[in-house]
Amino acid sequence: MQMPEPRREVLDRAPHILQRLEAALPGGIITDPTETRAYECDALTAYRCPPLAVALPRTTEEVAAILRICHAEGVPVVPRGAGTSLAGGSLPTADCVVLGVARMNAVLETDLPNRLIRVQTGRTNLSVTGAVEAQGFFYAPDPSSQLACAIAGNIAMNSGGAHCLKYGVTTNNLLGVTMVTMTGEVIELGGGHLDAPGYDLLGLICGSEGQLGVVTEATLRILPKPEGARPVLIGFDDSEVAGACVSDIIRAGVLPVAIEFMDGPCITACEAFAKAGYPACEALLIVEVEGSEAEIDQQLAQITAIARRHDPVEIRESRSAEESQRIWLGRKSAFGAMGQINDYMCLDGTIPVSALPMVLGRIGALSDEYGLKVANVFHAGDGNMHPLILFDANTPGQLETCEALGAEILKLCVEAGGCLTGEHGVGVEKRDLMTHQFTADDLEAQMAIKDVFDPHWLLNPAKVFPLSVSASRREGGGLRGAA
Amino acid sequence: MQMPEPRREVLDRAPHILQRLEAALPGGIITDPTETRAYECDALTAYRCPPLAVALPRTTEEVAAILRICHAEGVPVVPRGAGTSLAGGSLPTADCVVLGVARMNAVLETDLPNRLIRVQTGRTNLSVTGAVEAQGFFYAPDPSSQLACAIAGNIAMNSGGAHCLKYGVTTNNLLGVTMVTMTGEVIELGGGHLDAPGYDLLGLICGSEGQLGVVTEATLRILPKPEGARPVLIGFDDSEVAGACVSDIIRAGVLPVAIEFMDGPCITACEAFAKAGYPACEALLIVEVEGSEAEIDQQLAQITAIARRHDPVEIRESRSAEESQRIWLGRKSAFGAMGQINDYMCLDGTIPVSALPMVLGRIGALSDEYGLKVANVFHAGDGNMHPLILFDANTPGQLETCEALGAEILKLCVEAGGCLTGEHGVGVEKRDLMTHQFTADDLEAQMAIKDVFDPHWLLNPAKVFPLSVSASRREGGGLRGAA
Numbered sequence: 001m002q003m004p005e006p007r008r009e010v011l012d013r014a015p016h017i018l019q020r021l022e023a024a025l026p027g028g029i030i031t032d033p034t035e036t037r038a039y040e041c042d043a044l045t046a047y048r049c050p051p052l053a054v055a056l057p058r059t060t061e062e063v064a065a066i067l068r069i070c071h072a073e074g075v076p077v078v079p080r081g082a083g084t085s086l087a088g089g090s091l092p093t094a095d096c097v098v099l100g101v102a103r104m105n106a107v108l109e110t111d112l113p114n115r116l117i118r119v120q121t122g123r124t125n126l127s128v129t130g131a132v133e134a135q136g137f138f139y140a141p142d143p144s145s146q147l148a149c150a151i152a153g154n155i156a157m158n159s160g161g162a163h164c165l166k167y168g169v170t171t172n173n174l175l176g177v178t179m180v181t182m183t184g185e186v187i188e189l190g191g192g193h194l195d196a197p198g199y200d201l202l203g204l205i206c207g208s209e210g211q212l213g214v215v216t217e218a219t220l221r222i223l224p225k226p227e228g229a230r231p232v233l234i235g236f237d238d239s240e241v242a243g244a245c246v247s248d249i250i251r252a253g254v255l256p257v258a259i260e261f262m263d264g265p266c267i268t269a270c271e272a273f274a275k276a277g278y279p280a281c282e283a284l285l286i287v288e289v290e291g292s293e294a295e296i297d298q299q300l301a302q303i304t305a306i307a308r309r310h311d312p313v314e315i316r317e318s319r320s321a322e323e324s325q326r327i328w329l330g331r332k333s334a335f336g337a338m339g340q341i342n343d344y345m346c347l348d349g350t351i352p353v354s355a356l357p358m359v360l361g362r363i364g365a366l367s368d369e370y371g372l373k374v375a376n377v378f379h380a381g382d383g384n385m386h387p388l389i390l391f392d393a394n395t396p397g398q399l400e401t402c403e404a405l406g407a408e409i410l411k412l413c414v415e416a417g418g419c420l421t422g423e424h425g426v427g428v429e430k431r432d433l434m435t436h437q438f439t440a441d442d443l444e445a446q447m448a449i450k451d452v453f454d455p456h457w458l459l460n461p462a463k464v465f466p467l468s469v470s471a472s473r474r475e476g477g478g479l480r481g482a483a
Numbered sequence: 484m485q486m487p488e489p490r491r492e493v494l495d496r497a498p499h500i501l502q503r504l505e506a507a508l509p510g511g512i513i514t515d516p517t518e519t520r521a522y523e524c525d526a527l528t529a530y531r532c533p534p535l536a537v538a539l540p541r542t543t544e545e546v547a548a549i550l551r552i553c554h555a556e557g558v559p560v561v562p563r564g565a566g567t568s569l570a571g572g573s574l575p576t577a578d579c580v581v582l583g584v585a586r587m588n589a590v591l592e593t594d595l596p597n598r599l600i601r602v603q604t605g606r607t608n609l610s611v612t613g614a615v616e617a618q619g620f621f622y623a624p625d626p627s628s629q630l631a632c633a634i635a636g637n638i639a640m641n642s643g644g645a646h647c648l649k650y651g652v653t654t655n656n657l658l659g660v661t662m663v664t665m666t667g668e669v670i671e672l673g674g675g676h677l678d679a680p681g682y683d684l685l686g687l688i689c690g691s692e693g694q695l696g697v698v699t700e701a702t703l704r705i706l707p708k709p710e711g712a713r714p715v716l717i718g719f720d721d722s723e724v725a726g727a728c729v730s731d732i733i734r735a736g737v738l739p740v741a742i743e744f745m746d747g748p749c750i751t752a753c754e755a756f757a758k759a760g761y762p763a764c765e766a767l768l769i770v771e772v773e774g775s776e777a778e779i780d781q782q783l784a785q786i787t788a789i790a791r792r793h794d795p796v797e798i799r800e801s802r803s804a805e806e807s808q809r810i811w812l813g814r815k816s817a818f819g820a821m822g823q824i825n826d827y828m829c830l831d832g833t834i835p836v837s838a839l840p841m842v843l844g845r846i847g848a849l850s851d852e853y854g855l856k857v858a859n860v861f862h863a864g865d866g867n868m869h870p871l872i873l874f875d876a877n878t879p880g881q882l883e884t885c886e887a888l889g890a891e892i893l894k895l896c897v898e899a900g901g902c903l904t905g906e907h908g909v910g911v912e913k914r915d916l917m918t919h920q921f922t923a924d925d926l927e928a929q930m931a932i933k934d935v936f937d938p939h940w941l942l943n944p945a946k947v948f949p950l951s952v953s954a955s956r957r958e959g960g961g962l963r964g965a966a
Contacts, residue, residue: 113734113837114866136736158678169678171686172655185924193833193866193901195641195652195690197909197920198947199929203654203686207678224736251596253619253707294777350676354596383597383676418676426680437680441668445935446682452931464681 001047001088001428004462004471006095010052010075017073018053021097024065028103030054039080039098043145044088044429046399051078051092058103060178060186060216067214068184070097076461077182079210081153082124084145086346087427089157089209093461099214101152107131108217116175116192118219121152125159128220137222140167143423144335155215157425158207165381166257166290167223169423171206178217179205182454192219204449209425210460212453226290229257231327232300235281235313239263239364239376242283243356245310246380249287250353254302259381260286260331263360266338266375266388267330273337276330281313285380286331334377335388342390344375345402348424349413351383359416363387363409370405372398384422385413411436426464434466447473484530484571484911487945487954489578493535493558500556501536504580507548511586513537522563522581526628527571527912529882534561534575541586543661543669543699550697551667553580559944560665562693564636565607567628569829570910572640572692576944582697584635590614591700599658599675601702604635608642611703620705623650626906627818638698640908641690648864649740649773650706652906654689661700662688665937675702687932692908693943695936709773712740714810715783718764718796722746722847722859725766726839728793729863732770733836737785742864743769743814746843749821749858749871750813756820759813764796768863769814817860818871825873827858828885831907832896834866842899846870846892853888855881867905868896894919909947917949930956 010017022029030036031053041048052075055066070077080090080100092098101122109118112135119128125146128139142161143149153159155177160169167173176190190202205212236242246259262270264282271278278284285307289299304315318324330337338344351359360376367374378385387409391402410420410433420430420437434443447465450457450473457474493500505512513519514536524531535558538549553560563573563583575581584605592601595618602611608629611622625644626632636642638660643652650656659673673685688695719725729742745753747765754761761767768790772782787798801807813820821827834842843859850857861868870892874885893903893916903913903920917926930948933940933956940956947953 111835111837113730114835115733158683160678168655171683172651187922187925187928191900191902192835195643195833195902195905197903197913197917198926199695199932200641200654200686200690201928201932203683203689204932206686207683212682224738247596250598255707291774292778292781295775298775350678352594352597352675354594417674419674419678420680422678430680434680439670442670442672443681445670445684448935449682449684449687449932452928452935 002467003049003093004467004474006093007074007076010073010095013073014052017075020069020073021053021055021066024069025055025057025062028056028062030056039083039100040092042083042085042088042090044086044091044427047088047091047428049092049094051096051098052094054098054100056100056103060180063099063214063216064180064184064186066097066099067180067182070458071183074456074458076458078460079152079156079214081122081150081156082148084149085153085157085427086348086424087421087429089153089425089427089463091428096461101150101216104216111192112137114192115222116219117222118217119151121155121215121218122150125149125151125154132222133225136225138225139220139222140173141170151218152215155206155218156208156210157423160379160384160423162258162260162379165259165379166255171203173221174202174206174218175221176219177202177205177215179213179215181213182459190219209427209464211450211464212459227292228296229288229290230296230300230318231286231288231324232304232318233316233327234285234287234307235279236283236310237281237313239283239360240357241310242285243360245285245307246356247354248306249303250381252302252306254299256287256289256299256303256381258286258288258379261376261378261380262331262334263376265373266334266377269337269341269375270330270334273340274330274333276326278330279314286327331377338375338388338390343393344388344390345406347385347387347389347406347409348421349385349410349418350422351385351413351416351418353381353383355416355418356380356383359412362412366405366408370401372402372405383418407433428463431464432466434464443469485950486532486576487950489576490557490559493556493578496556497535500558503552503556504536504538504549507552508538508540508545511539511545513539522566522575522583525566525568525571525573527569527574527910530571530574530911532575532577534579534581535577537581537583539583539586543663546582546663546697546699547667547669549580549582550663550665553941554666557939557941559941561943562635562639562697564605564633564639565631567632567636568640568910569831569907570904570912572636572908572910572946574911579944584633584699587699594675595620597675598705599702600705601700602634604638604698604701605633608632608634608637615705616708619708621708622703622705623656624653634701635698638689638701639691639693640906643862643867643906645741645743645862648742648862649738654686656704657685657689657701658704659702660685660688660698662696662698664696665942673702692910692947694933694947695942710775711779712771712773713779713783713801714769714771714807715787715801716799716810717768717770717790718762719766719793720764720796722766722843723840724793725768726843728768728790729839730837731789732786733864735785735789737782739770739772739782739786739864741769741771741862744859744861744863745814745817746859748856749817749860752820752824752858753813753817756823757813757816759809761813762797769810814860821858821871821873826876827871827873828889830868830870830872830889830892831904832868832893832901833905834868834896834899834901836866838899838901839863839866842895845895849888849891853884855885855888866901890916911946914947915949917947926952
């Protein structure tokens with residue numbers, strides 16, 4: 001992974017810079033290499049780099065103090081939530097300060113009449129729900145990593161999850177943020193009210209991968225827990241037929257909360273690992289619906305009627321909470337199961353739902369061509385694919401072949417009318433593919449926005465944009481100069 | 484309404500400019516004063532100004548051609564949908580070309596499996612639903628003006644409607660746009676897929692009041708029509724108690740599709756006009772729920788149980804489609820009814836739902852203080868208020884008193900934790916109040932974004948930002964100069 005040369009002027013002045021940081025945040029700056037090790041990489045573990053230092057503030061004011069120093073000294077800053085990014089979104093550079101929000105996990109306000117909660121962004125996704133579930137509410141976005149991942153990272157990557165087919169992704173559930181800009185200004189965007197006048201800067205910040213500011217506090221929409229939910233498992237002997245079935249369910253106007261898809265290689269691995277009792281077949285759908293018992297019955301009847309027209313191998317409706325849990329068990333352990341038997345690279349493209357059968361067919365052909373197995377497991381209802389490319393990291397050349405195949409599959413998603421990332425973000429992983437998604441004019445418009453918030457391109461450097469096009473901005477200090 | 488001085492250099496060269504426009508768009512340029520009259524104002528009829536010319540293109544390419552000429556000649560451009568803005572969002576200046584999309588109303592693509600429709604943005608809101616309703620789908624945002632208003636304006640103002648409590652506003656239902664920038668570049672943002680990599684420019688465009696580009700085509704999410712819907716009418720003898728009831732319904736975790744609120748003055752006027760048979764009382768709620776019959780029954784039981792704890796004057800459940808229509812009849816004719824007996828100014832603030840009782844009390848006190856009646860009719864479920872200030876335009880000084888009272892009420896909304904506009908936008912009407920909502924830093928960040936897309940500030944001038952702060956940008960050609 002090519003990264004920009006560390007800034008000489010930063011490395012040369014490191015002792016002075018660290019002294020300033022420690023004075024501003026006593027006990028909150030880590031420089032000991034044994035302790036910074038945990039911050040060298042995120043969940044894209046193939047790439048790692050020790051940072052200059054790690055700062056762990058506890059308040060918005062402390063974040064502002066760190067940023068003001070880094071801005072004054074020209075030090076790059078890499079914001080970090082819980083480090084669960086699969087795209088290298090918080091990969092450090094050798095000249096950077098990693099700014100971690102792990103110590104900022106307080107609930108600041110719970111406001112049930114207005115259906116909102118305000119938290120510091122280091123709080124984990126699942127513990128947001130934890131703070132309101134006794135009162136009958138929940139926070140909807142549910143990334144697979146929800147036990148560990150922080151709201152800060154969810155906002156940076158605009159994360160989704162299995163249930164976003166019905167509830168939307170982070171941007172649909174985010175009402176307001178407190179953000180610190182690279183110059184240390186604290187700004188409030190949105191809030192506990194509908195919409196806001198002026199331009200939608202809140203929406204712009206959500207999904208901007210920590211490149212426009214550091215979000216320290218967030219106001220989140222919470223929703224009443226549905227009365228009940230129930231999944232049905234549907235097996236097919238052909239992946240493309242399963243894809244056509246998904247397409248028909250959506251077309252019929254049913255709106256399940258989740259439609260999860262696993263293909264043959266994935267089913268075999270999950271079954272060996274989790275023993276969920278899945279039928280042996282080429283493709284499995286887990287379709288979950290919500291509501292009252294009567295409504296659940298009616299929706300499932302409609303879904304199974306559609307499925308029957310596609311010659312399923314098996315339709316297994318859950319009859320109890322235990323059966324529901326078993327149906328989900330295999331899917332939820334899919335990534336762990338894959339990790340047991342293979343190294344894998346997890347892709348994250350999106351496609352129009354109607355293109356599912358075609359794209360699955362083409363992925364199969366590409367898999368044969370490159371000689372690497374691909375297991376498909378994904379949120380099929382909204383077309384968010386997570387193909388897992390299986391490889392052996394110890395066989396020389398396989399990582400490179402795997403990366404090349406991954407790029408082909410993501411290009412295929414773009415060609416099919418979809419895009420490079422559904423919820424993992426661009427990070428370092430997909431920055432060079434951005435030219436396949438966007439024209440030079442499109443990228444220019446995006447980079448001009450970064451110039452506004454971070455004219456010297458210090459914040460989360462070398463991510464999102466191809467190095468070749470972003471290098472000149474960094475050198476030039478942005479189009480607007482040292483504004 | 485103060486507007487900037489017309490650009491001398493434009494007026495002096497008008498014949499040459501008009502000649503160029505007519506050559507680019509034969510038959511599509513209107514300059515005859517009797518014909519341009521219809522474009523002198525929008526639904527904020529108090530303010531009007533004849534433009535230099537009106538351009539009515541039919542395609543994205545024609546829009547680009549007009550914008551290229553205007554950019555080259557330094558001519559301001561005022562984009563216009565159907566001209567239904569209540570905030571003066573499409574008020575012309577004397578030196579501008581009004582760029583109307585009324586002739587661009589084609590359906591470009593209907594894609595039911597992917598639940599989307601692509602239209603030219605001159606198409607009216609209701610006719611989007613019209614194109615898919617036979618297949619069982621609908622487009623959710625439903626402004627009161629939905630019979631007339633264009634998708635272009637819905638996107639510019641991020642419009643909502645009575646049912647956005649459940650379905651969200653325009654930004655939650657917009658998947659992609661084709662936009663022409665002031666320099667005539669055509670860019671695509673978003674598309675028929677989930678999310679998109681890079682910064683969320685689509686979200687930024689939605690609600691930017693036509694100041695960043697002219698949106699010519701839009702991809703919209705369509706939803707399956709619910710099985711059924713049914714309203715209940717609940718009368719109270721106290722506005723604040725009705726507000727507390729709304730707050731309790733939301734807190735209990737019920738999610739109606741709409742909670743509409745009318746106070747005493749509004750009920751009296753509606754009843755006289757529409758004869759819907761409303762009970763005589765101080766406050767009425769119309770709460771509508773959706774789903775299967777069983778689900779509707781269960782939700783209404785929960786809602787009426789909550790209402791009973793607040794001592795209602797009457798609870799009237801609908802037992803038929805005719806009764807449902809009668810319940811809605813009065814509310815839907817509220818604005819017309821007011822117009823019959825008074826001149827009125829319609830405000831559009833938002834507040835946290837829990838602040839409803841307090842804000843209603845304060846509005847009553849302000850109404851007494853200014854000696855003008857205020858009728859309250861609004862989307863109470865999501866805190867989007869539409870207080871109507873009643874006045875007599877023929878009594879000297881009353882318009883000014885009305886404007887002053889309106890400003891006080893909107894400042895009250897901001898103080899209560901809400902904002903200046905829910906769905907009508909800032910336009911010219913609320914530009915001077917923006918300094919109450921935002922700090923100088925906040926406004927600077929927004930204006931820097933406009934610099935990026937429109938460095939000479941030609942697009943929809945004198946809107947959104949206070950004239951005092953935006954004047955220097957216009958003169959200076961933006962911070963970035965003539966980029």
